[in-house]
Amino acid sequence: xxxxxxxxxxxxxxxxxxxxxxxxxxxxxxxYLFWYVQSPGQGLQLLLKYFSGDTLVQGIKGxxxxxxxxxxxxxxxxxxxxxxxxxxxxxxxxxxxxxxLVFGKGTRLSVIx
Amino acid sequence: SQxxxxxxxxxxxxxxxxxxxxxxxxxxxxxxxxxYRQAAGRGLQLLFYxxxxxxISSEVPQNLSASRPQDRQFIxxxxxxxxxxxxxxxxxxxxxxxxxxxELFFGEGSRLTVL
Numbered sequence: 001x002x003x004x005x006x007x008x009x010x011x012x013x014x015x016x017x018x019x020x021x022x023x024x025x026x027x028x029x030x031x032y033l034f035w036y037v038q039s040p041g042q043g044l045q046l047l048l049k050y051f052s053g054d055t056l057v058q059g060i061k062g063x064x065x066x067x068x069x070x071x072x073x074x075x076x077x078x079x080x081x082x083x084x085x086x087x088x089x090x091x092x093x094x095x096x097x098x099x100x101l102v103f104g105k106g107t108r109l110s111v112i113x
Numbered sequence: 114s115q116x117x118x119x120x121x122x123x124x125x126x127x128x129x130x131x132x133x134x135x136x137x138x139x140x141x142x143x144x145x146x147x148x149y150r151q152a153a154g155r156g157l158q159l160l161f162y163x164x165x166x167x168x169i170s171s172e173v174p175q176n177l178s179a180s181r182p183q184d185r186q187f188i189x190x191x192x193x194x195x196x197x198x199x200x201x202x203x204x205x206x207x208x209x210x211x212x213x214x215x216e217l218f219f220g221e222g223s224r225l226t227v228l
Contacts, residue, residue, distance in 0.1 A: 032215050032216070034215075034216065034217075036217075036219075041201075041222070041224065042221060042222065043119075043203055043219035043220050043221045043222050044203070044205075044217070044219040045219070046216065046217075046218075049216060090156070090157065092215075092217075094215025094216075095215070098145060098164050099215065100147060100159055100162050100172075100215070101215050101216075101217055103156060103157045104156070105155070105156035106156050106157075108154075
């Protein structure tokens with residue numbers, strides 16, 4: 001069965017600093033990979049997704065993620081964090097078809113001045 | 114464009130009372146539909162998903178149920194709420210079978226408090 005691990009429950013970064021959120025997945029083939037963001041009390045918004053092709057994908061709000069097959073990872077990065085980036089971030093994996101997405105437990109990002 | 118509507122946004126109910134949360138999707142046909150629950154600090158738990166009218170898959174045994182009376186309508190229900198049902202509930206949809214990469218589109222959520 002597929003699984004997703006986000007090792008960091010909570011990360012605090014200074015505004016303007018770089019950010020990397022880790023995500024590791026367990027799946028036999030190359031899955032579809034996603035990063036979602038959730039502000040408090042809101043639904044989840046898709047940041048970016050990887051289906052195939054270029055392993056570095058660009059998303060909204062200046063985020064990017066890199067798929068590394070050898071490491072089974074799909075880490076999310078941003079070169080300069082803004083205070084508005086404070087939120088919960090979820091990594092997810094899907095084999096496609098009608099199998100529902102499998103989510104990681106999320107990483108809460110706090111941004112300090 | 115497609116949109117998803119979920120209501121009510123907030124709900125306070127006494128223990129033992131019934132529950133009905135509704136979700137509708139516009140701008141697409143035969144979507145896959147999902148209900149997730151999100152307890153504080155505990156990530157997303159898939160409760161139910163549906164690939165068509167009357168087709169419901171249950172992921173977690175509990176006192177909740179789901180129904181899909183129409184193609185783009187998904188309802189989460191309970192006959193008798195428990196304190197432990199207090200949570201944030203999210204509805205989501207994905208494109209239909211054959212074109213489904215698994216990408217989910219979420220509603221804005223419903224905050225349920227059971228007292």
